[in-house]
Amino acid sequence: MYNYLNSTGGIYFTYEAAVSLTVKGTEYEVTNNLHIYTAIDLSCNKFQGEIPKIIGELRWLALLNLSHNSLTGHIPSFLRNMKELQSLDLSSNQLTGAIPPQLTALTFLEVLNLSGNHLSGGIPQKGQFSTFNNDSYIGNSALCGSPLTKRCANTASPPQQVGNGDEDDAGDELRWEAIVMGYGCGLICGLSSAYIVLKLGRPWWFVRYVEVLQLKLMKRYA
Incomplete structure (x- = not known):
């Protein structure tokens, strides 16, 4: 609830600021102190095209939800600049290509959802990526590597030479x-x-x- 009184003292009004956010898979209603809550939820807006570069400039953002849109192109490596990011949801879009290994630099990332896209290649194994389970990648049939059961072709162990x-x-x-x-x-x-x-x-x-x-x-x- 916010209270305002004008300079003449003749007008007094109140209003309540609130917004619903999906944070780490759970929906919350956030009220007050919105100016210090670093979250953007743009899910279910029918957005098209590639993820804009300006997103990578939001360095203090803790939550980014762009799920259930029609975003295309690759997951941009400039997302690594968002050093404070704790939750990233890019699920249910039309993103293609590999998961950029630069995202392993996001040391505070606790929740990742890339499901329901057309991603391919090996899943990064360093940093926080070693903590995510299958649910983060489900629906991307061309992905491989842990935690998925599908192994990447180039990770097979070379045959052992048998000799005297x-x-x-x-x-x-x-x-x-x-x-x-x-x-x-x-x-x-x-x-x-x-x-x-x-x-x-x-x-x-x-x-x-x-x-x-x-x-x-x-x-x-x-």
Whole structure:
């Protein structure tokens, strides 16, 4: 209930501000203090087209409900800018494409409803997305990944190679031997180059050190 008195004191009137909101799946009637309640419920309005970019600028919004419209296009990644968002309902639209992984940045998101669209691809697994159940995605037959039972094709584990353990150990030993030999040869070539440069301009003590080290390496890998 709001009370107003004009400057002359001659007019006095009252009114009550109230609005019905669907918050996290439950309908509430909110009265008073509407100026600090950061929620937008635009469900069931027959809106068409893509989600406008200006929505992403509502950085202090806690609840966004755009369900039961005719929205098309992809879920925009700019929704990640709404850092305070706790409830996002985009259900029963005609949205397509993948769920943008950028939405995992919404660390306060407690409720997500993307059901009844035409989304596809893998469901993000990080952040709050690891807490949502099947109900958040029902009706999107092309989605895959946890918590759905449908696995994504690219997440299948590669077949395990079966072989003799001794042969594998021998192969590893040969590979390491080749690496060490290559390192030694490369070191010899590198020291030879350094030797030539330093021989022309000294210092003699370092040249002598290179000569001794080069001789040892040549004997080892001869």
